[in-house]
Each structure stands twice: as C-alpha cells, then as structure tokens.
Amino acid sequence: MSLYRDEGVVLRTQKLGEADRIVTILTKRTGKVRAVAKGVRRTTSRFGARLEPFTHVDLQLHVGRSLDVVTQAETLRPYGEALIADYPRYTSGSAMLETADRLTVGEKEPALRQFLLLIGGLRTLVEGNHEARLVLDAYFLRSLAVAGYAPALESCARCSAQSVRAFAIVAGGVVCGACRPAGAAVPAAETLALMVALLRGDWPSADASESRHRTECSGLVAAYLQWHIEHGIRSLRHVERV
Amino acid sequence: MYEGVVQNLIDELGLLPGVGPKSAQRIAFHLLSADPTDVKRLAHALLEVKEKVRFCRVCGNVAAEDDCRICRDARRDLHVICVVEESKDVVAIERTREFRGRYHVLGGAISPIDGIGPDDLRIRELMTRLADGQVTELILATDPNLEGEATATYLARLVKPMGVKVTRLASGLPVGGDLEYADEVTLGRAFEGRRLLDV
Numbered sequence: 001m002s003l004y005r006d007e008g009v010v011l012r013t014q015k016l017g018e019a020d021r022i023v024t025i026l027t028k029r030t031g032k033v034r035a036v037a038k039g040v041r042r043t044t045s046r047f048g049a050r051l052e053p054f055t056h057v058d059l060q061l062h063v064g065r066s067l068d069v070v071t072q073a074e075t076l077r078p079y080g081e082a083l084i085a086d087y088p089r090y091t092s093g094s095a096m097l098e099t100a101d102r103l104t105v106g107e108k109e110p111a112l113r114q115f116l117l118l119i120g121g122l123r124t125l126v127e128g129n130h131e132a133r134l135v136l137d138a139y140f141l142r143s144l145a146v147a148g149y150a151p152a153l154e155s156c157a158r159c160s161a162q163s164v165r166a167f168a169i170v171a172g173g174v175v176c177g178a179c180r181p182a183g184a185a186v187p188a189a190e191t192l193a194l195m196v197a198l199l200r201g202d203w204p205s206a207d208a209s210e211s212r213h214r215t216e217c218s219g220l221v222a223a224y225l226q227w228h229i230e231h232g233i234r235s236l237r238h239v240e241r242v
Numbered sequence: 243m244y245e246g247v248v249q250n251l252i253d254e255l256g257l258l259p260g261v262g263p264k265s266a267q268r269i270a271f272h273l274l275s276a277d278p279t280d281v282k283r284l285a286h287a288l289l290e291v292k293e294k295v296r297f298c299r300v301c302g303n304v305a306a307e308d309d310c311r312i313c314r315d316a317r318r319d320l321h322v323i324c325v326v327e328e329s330k331d332v333v334a335i336e337r338t339r340e341f342r343g344r345y346h347v348l349g350g351a352i353s354p355i356d357g358i359g360p361d362d363l364r365i366r367e368l369m370t371r372l373a374d375g376q377v378t379e380l381i382l383a384t385d386p387n388l389e390g391e392a393t394a395t396y397l398a399r400l401v402k403p404m405g406v407k408v409t410r411l412a413s414g415l416p417v418g419g420d421l422e423y424a425d426e427v428t429l430g431r432a433f434e435g436r437r438l439l440d441v
Contacts, residue, residue, distance in 0.1 A: 012355055017260055043416045048425030052388045053355070075426045084391040087399060094354035235354035 006030050007058045007076060009118055010051055011097045015041070023051050023070065024101060025059065026118060031111045032104040035061055035068040047073050053097055054080030054122060079122040088240040089125055092132040095235040096121050096139050102229050103147050113146045133214060134206050136239065137221045138198040145199065149228045153196045167192070167220055169227045191216040248274070300371070302347035302364045304329045312336075312344060319343040323371065324381040325397065327351050327390065335383065343381070346371065351389035352396055360396060368397075372404055379407045386413050 008027030016022050019041045025033050040047045050057055050073040060072040083090045100118045104111045121139035125132060144150060152173030155162050164174035168184035174192060175184060190213045197205040198217070209217075226232055243249055248270060256266035273281055297303070298310035305311070312318060312332070322343030326332055332345050348363040371377065380401055384390035398408045414432035415424055424432070 044419050046423045048423075049387075049427035050425045052427075054388065078427050080388050081427055081430075084388060084395055087392065087396050090392050090395070091354050098355045234357035237357070238352070238354040238359040 002063050003060060003071070004030070004063070005058070005060045006033075007056065008033065009079075009097075009100075009115070009122070010053050010055050010057065011101045012053055013037075013051065019045075021051070022067065025057070026100055026104060026111065026115050027059070028112060028115050029110060031109045032101070032107050033061065033068060034107060035070045036064070037070045037073075049078065049081075050075050052078075052080050054078070054083055054093060056119065056122075077123075079126050082126040086128075086132075089128070089132045091235065091239045092136040093122060093125055095136055095233055095239050096125070098233050098235045099140060099143055099225065099229075102231055102233070103143055114143060117143055117146060130203060130207060131214070133218055133239070134198065134209075137195075137214075137218055138201070138206070140221050140225050141195065141199045142201075144225060144228060147228075150199070151195070151224055153192055153199065164192075169220075169224050185220060187216050187220060188213060191220070195221070297347075301345045302349060302367065303332050303345060317342075320376055321378045322381065323368075323377050323379075324383050325368065326383050327385055327393075331383065331385075341381075343379075348384070348393070351384055351393040353389045363393075365397070365400070369400070372401065372406055377406055379409060382408065382410045386411070 006027040006029050008025040008030075011024045011026055011032075013024070014022045016036060019039050021037050021040045023035055023037050023040075025035065027033050037047055037051050039045050040051055047070070049055070051070065055078050056076040058074040058076055059070060062069045062071050079093070083093045096118065100114060104114055117139065121135060124130065124138075125135045141151070149172075151157075154164075154174070156164055156176040156179055157168070157171045157173040158175055158179040161176040161178070163176055165177045166175050166180045166184035166186045167173065168175045168181050170181060171179065171184070175181070190209065194206060194209045194213050194217045196202075197209075222233070222236055226236075244252065251270045251273070252263070252266045255261055255269050256263055258266075261269070273284075294306055295304055296308075298305040298313055299308050300313040301310060303310040303312065305313075307314075319342050322341075323346050324335060324341055324343055325346045325348060326335065327348055327350055329347055332347065335341055335345075346364070346368050348365065348368075350358055350363055352358060352360060352363065372380070380397075382394040382397055384393045394410055398410075401408050412435045413428065414435055415421065415428065421429075
C-alpha cells in the first residue's frame with residue numbers, strides 16, 4: 001500500500017527546508033501521522049490553508065521511508081478560521097491540540113476515540129455556547145478518561161469510601177480522610193461537582209457554576225493532566241482564562 | 243571519519259540549517275580545494291557579521307549601527323508602522339516599493355504550542371513606540387498563517403483602544419495561480435476582501 005486516504009485534524013506544523021513543512025495529523029483510522037507537505041509555505045501552494053493547525057482535512061498520503069508525504073488535501077472544516085478571531089479560544093484550542101499530540105504517543109496506532117473527542121472539543125469551542133476554559137477542562141478530563149486516566153471523583157480512589165475529603169493527584173482523584181496523602185488539595189464540594197459535570201458532559205450544571213469554582217477546577221485538572229502524561233503542556237501557560 | 247580539523251569543519255557545517263552530513267562534506271571539500279583568499283574572505287565575512295550586525299533599537303530589524311537604515315531615513319513616514327514577524331519580511335515588503343512608513347519586527351509570532359507567548363515577542367517595545375501618539379496607522383503584516391493571524395488578532399485587541407487605526411494586509415488569490423486550486427479559506431477571504439472595479 002503506497003497510497004492511502006484518511007481524514008484527520010492537523011495538530012501542529014514544523015518548518016522543513018526551504019518551503020516544506022512536517023505536519024502532524026491525528027487521523028480517524030491510522031492514528032497519529034507525521035507527513036511532509038511539500039512546497040506548502042509557498043504562496044502559490046495548492047495546499048493553501050488546508051494544512052494549517054485546527055483544520056479537519058480529507059487527505060491522501062503516500063507512504064514514505066521515514067515520513068509519509070501528503071499528496072492531496074481537501075478541507076472538511078477549518079476550525080482555525082473561527083478560533084483566530086477570538087484569542088482566548090485560540091489559546092484554549094492550542095492546548096487541546098498539544099494534549100491530543102501528547103496523549104497519542106505512538107505513530108500510526110489507531111486512536112479513534114481521541115480523534116472523535118478532539119473533533120467534538122473543537123466544534124464546541126468554535127460554537128461558543130460555553131466558556132472556553134470549561135470546554136478546555138471538559139476536553140482534558142475526557143481525553144484523560146479515554147487514555148485510561150479518568151480521575152475518581154465520587155468515591156475514594158484508594159478504598160472506594162463514599163465520604164471524600166480531598167483531591168490527591170498521586171492517588172488518582174478524590175480520597176477519604178483515612179487515605180488522604182500529605183499535600184492533597186481540599187477543593188470546594190462545588191468544584192468537585194463541576195469536574196463531575198464536565199466529565200459527564202452535563203453542560204447546564206457546568207454553565208451554572210461560579211467563577212471561583214471554575215478557577216479551582218482548572219488548576220486541579222491542569223495539574224492532574226500534566227502529572228499523568230509526565231510532561232508539561234506548554235500552551236497552558238498562554239491560555240487566557242477570561 | 244576524517245582527520246581532526248576536517249571532521250571539525252564538517253561537523254560545524256552540518257549544524258547549519260538545511261545542511262545534512264553529505265552536503266557538509268561536499269562544502270568542506272570545496273573549501274579545501276578553494277583559493278585561500280576566497281576562504282579568508284568567507285571567514286572574515288562570518289566574523290564581521292557577528293561583530294557588527296545588531297538589532298535596531300527602534301524597530302528590531304537587523305542593523306549595522308544602533309538604528310537601522312530605515313529608521314535613520316528622515317524621508318520615511320513617521321505616522322505609519324508596519325508590523326512584521328522577521329527581518330526577512332522587511333526585505334520582502336521593501337522590494338514592492340509600495341510602503342514608505344517604518345517597520346516593527348516582532349521576532350516571531352504567538353504560538354502557544356511552541357511555548358511562544360506575547361511576552362516573548364517585541365510587543366512591549368511596539369506599545370512604547372505607539373505611546374507618543376505620533377503614529378496614526380498600524381499595518382499588521384504578520385504571516386497569513388494561523389500563528390500570524392492569531393498574533394494580528396492579539397495586537398489589534400491591544401492597540402485599538404489607543405485610538406490608532408489598525409489595518410491588516412489583504413488575503414486572497416495569488417497572482418499567477420488557478421482559481422480551481424484555491425483552498426476554501428483563501429477563496430473565502432478573497433470574496434470577503436473583493437474590491438470595486440473602477441473602469
């Protein structure tokens with residue numbers, strides 16, 4: 001199979017040589033693919049804006065020795081076009097793309113659920129019906145759940161007791177008084193309820209939450225995410241939380 | 243592996259962008275067989291560029307003195323500043339001979355995924371230049387890609403409250419291309435920015 005076709009979301013691009021780029025794409029069937037887009041940086045490139053980050057594209061790729069080569073690309077939905085007009089949403093979207101890149105470690109290992117989750121996250125972000133930081137935290141929690149790192153939020157992560165008191169990243173979620181390790185955070189009950197709502201997709205409850213609980217939730221989710229993927233998310237530093 | 247000094251040269255040349263191990267070897271052997279005067283001239287040019295070239299204290303463009311040639315030129319319009327990402331973009335715009343104002347080189351574009359935020363660019367210096375109220379128009383000429391557009395959005399949001407007119411370079415179809423190959427975003431922008439034909 002020298003040629004194959006797939007659809008995917010462009011996660012990031014890196015300059016290569018005079019006018020080429022290496023494009024990292026999370027595809028529906030193949031998983032994460034790194035491919036060369038030849039001549040894409042020229043103003044007369046036939047790819048144009050189709051291979052910009054955030055773009056959902058239909059692709060034809062040629063299997064190369066180390067990197068595949070993009071031979072054709074058609075836009076399915078240019079999410080980036082709507083995001084660049086709104087800086088806080090753009091920075092949140094960037095954090096989503098970086099997380100998707102980090103959570104799909106191996107190349108060409110199918111990751112359909114991560115792909116569908118990313119598409120859903122970007123669509124929700126673009127629609128603008130919910131605050132950007134809520135969409136971002138919901139995406140973080142669900143992508144962690146898909147990767148097998150869902151935090152325990154309703155019963156103790158260690159002993160399954162129902163009366164929980166603290167949130168311990170090391171333990172994998174909320175913990176009871178007896179299991180509580182040193183340094184565990186003690187978030188408000190409303191913050192934990194918000195995390196549950198975001199994980200389940202209960203938007204009416206999430207939208208009704210107070211700003212201070214959203215801030216606390218974002219801090220916990222970001223710390224939990226970065227601890228589990230064993231890597232900092234560089235975009236997070238630049239996310240504008242309004 | 244070659245003798246010490248030859249291998250050193252190959253290793254050093256291999257660090258240059260776009261130069262792989264084979265190219266580095268080819269350049270090294272070209273230098274070995276070249277006239278010593280030519281090689282000395284190249285070595286001198288390399289040293290001189292590092293010693294003499296600095297960044298203009300006003301606009302951030304590469305300059306041989308404290309201020310670059312454009313910032314020193316009294317004939318340039320003081321009321322218009324064109325914001326670009328790199329010094330290379332200044333050269334590209336200068337080639338058009340369309341712009342008579344001054345420049346501001348940001349030193350890149352906002353790219354959260356690469357860890358580059360507004361504080362890593364020369365945005366504070368731009369704000370200082372705009373603070374004296376002399377500038378009436380700011381032209382945003384960052385690259386027409388995602389990072390460039392996001393940088394332009396960020397700057398527009400920051401500068402508009404200062405009462406300065408903020409414009410963005412037009413986007414659309416490249417001259418010499420075929421319409422059928424234009425992507426949806428570019429074609430959409432070309433429609434948005436269509437102009438009246440005054441014939």
